[in-house]
Structures are given as C-alpha cells and as structure tokens.
Amino acid sequence: MNKPIVAVTADTLLADMKPINQRMADYAPRPLLDSLGKAGLLPIILAYDTYADPEEFVETFDALVLPGGPNPSPRFYGEEPLWCIGPTYEKRDIFEIGLIRACLKMGKPILGICRGLQILNVALGGTLWQDMPTQNPKAFIQHMQKAPGQVATHYVEIEKGSRLHDILGDGLYVNSRHREGIKKLAPSLKETAHARDGVIEAVESRDNELITAVQWHPENMDDAVMAPFFRAFADRIIRMK
Structure with missing residues (x-):
C-alpha cells in the first residue's frame, strides 16, 4: 500500500540579508519530518x-x-499589532488559512503544532492573545521556556472523552x-x-475528526512519549482516505 502523503507547510529562512542579494530558502523542521516518516507517512514540504x-x-x-513558526498577523483576527509581538509573515498566513479551509471542504485531516494551533483557531473565527505575559494576567506559567527546546517544562491536563486522551491519557x-x-476559541473547535x-494547550474539531492541534512541540520530545501521537495521526489519515 502506498504511504499517505502529508503536506508540511514551509517557513522561509532569510539566508542572506544583504540589500541587493537576498536569498530565501523554504524549509520545514527536520525533527517533524522524521517523526512523520517514522509514523509511516510520506512528508512533502509545501512552499x-x-x-x-x-x-x-x-x-x-x-x-x-x-508546524511552528512566526506569530500569525493580528489583522487576520481584527486587531492591531502590539509593540511587544515578534515578527509576522502575512504570505504564510494567507496561504495556510486558504489551505485550512480547502482541506475542511474536501474532508482531509489537519494536524497543527504550536503556531499551527493558533492559525487554525484564527482561520476558523477565533482570536489570540498577542502577548500573554502582558495581556493575560492568569497566565502565570512560563510558556516561553528558558530550558532547551526538547525539555518538558510544564504540565498539561487532558480532557476525558477526547481523542487526545485516548492517545496520551x-x-x-x-x-x-x-x-x-x-x-477566544473558534466555534467549530473544542x-x-x-x-x-x-491556557489552552490542545484542540480538536467539534463535529468531526478532521482537526487535531497542540500548543507544544511533540516532534522535539522523547519518541517514547510522543510516537503514539504521530501514529494516531497516521491511522486517522488511513481510516479517512
């Protein structure tokens, strides 16, 4: 049987910032591609x-x-950008929002990681805290961790009855x-x-199995912990083909 093909949207690396000769390279995180491949999927990078x-x-x-990447532009959820937010990349926002809506229309599964969760929420009518340390007084946990990126630093509680609970407990x-x-959570997500x-750490679609998204980076965590997460995504794709 042919492996399911999964498209991973690319980010853009400014490899040379000289004013005249600016080279741009489209890429996707290697650990994410490896995690998808180990789960039996065939990843392709979609610029x-x-x-x-x-x-x-x-x-x-x-x-x-x-996958992860720069902040979604606040204009896509009707806000002006605050001074404190990081870089945004509108071309990627426009592309991913269009892909999300097309995938849902055509019944194709979507996995969102970090920024991916955020752009899904925006595409479906939700909003974001642009900068939780200054805007959300309830967010007392360090969500921009100072520990190395692969280290697990804070606990998340998973809702019983969710697909994520079936996978991770x-x-x-x-x-x-x-x-x-x-x-504000988009109406079609839970x-x-x-x-x-x-702070919301994971969502899925309310009325079908098309969307799963997490705020953390499972591709950087221990395989023994997160491999079942990627295998469940692969199984869902095969079941829905």
Whole structure:
C-alpha cells in the first residue's frame, strides 16, 4: 500500500540579508519530518504560493501539517499589532488559512503544532492573545521556556472523552515555546487540554475528526512519549482516505 502523503507547510529562512542579494530558502523542521516518516507517512514540504487556488494543492496530498513558526498577523483576527509581538509573515498566513479551509471542504485531516494551533483557531473565527505575559494576567506559567527546546517544562491536563486522551491519557509534561495563545476559541473547535493556568494547550474539531492541534512541540520530545501521537495521526489519515 502506498504511504499517505502529508503536506508540511514551509517557513522561509532569510539566508542572506544583504540589500541587493537576498536569498530565501523554504524549509520545514527536520525533527517533524522524521517523526512523520517514522509514523509511516510520506512528508512533502509545501512552499507558500499566493498565486494558485489552495484547492489545487489539496488535491495532491492526503493530510496537512501546520508546524511552528512566526506569530500569525493580528489583522487576520481584527486587531492591531502590539509593540511587544515578534515578527509576522502575512504570505504564510494567507496561504495556510486558504489551505485550512480547502482541506475542511474536501474532508482531509489537519494536524497543527504550536503556531499551527493558533492559525487554525484564527482561520476558523477565533482570536489570540498577542502577548500573554502582558495581556493575560492568569497566565502565570512560563510558556516561553528558558530550558532547551526538547525539555518538558510544564504540565498539561487532558480532557476525558477526547481523542487526545485516548492517545496520551490524563496528562503529561510538555515543552513550551510561545508568547501567543488562544483567547477566544473558534466555534467549530473544542478544547482538549489546558495548562494549570488555564491556557489552552490542545484542540480538536467539534463535529468531526478532521482537526487535531497542540500548543507544544511533540516532534522535539522523547519518541517514547510522543510516537503514539504521530501514529494516531497516521491511522486517522488511513481510516479517512
């Protein structure tokens, strides 16, 4: 049987910032590609293209993965950018929002990781805290951890009855590298995990099995802990093909 093809949206590395000769390289995180491959999937890197219809891309793959990256632009959820937020990349935002809507229309599964959870929420009508340390007084946990990125630093509690609970149980310690977070949850999503300060750490689609997204980086965590998460995603793709 052919392996399911999963498209991983690319980020862009500014390899040379000289004013005249600016080279740009599209890439996706190697640990994420490795995790998908170990789960029996065939990952391809999908560079943004604002000139084509997203549905043309969606016809070429079986599922979509939205990885981490820069903050989604606040204009996509109706806000002005605060001084304290980091870089944004509107071309990627536009591309991913179009892909999300096309995948849902065509019934193809989506996995969101960190920024991927955030852009899913935005695409479906939710909003974000642009900068939790200054905007959300309840967020007392260090969500932009100072420990190395692969180290699990804070606990998340997983909702019973969710698909995530079936995979990971009642909860676990996760890594955490984000300043933004979900403020208003999109109507078509439901919360499936939260940190002990109430910050939403995982969501899935309310009325079907198409969306799973987490705020942490499972591709950087111990395989023994997170391999079942990626295998469950692969199984879901195969079941829904």
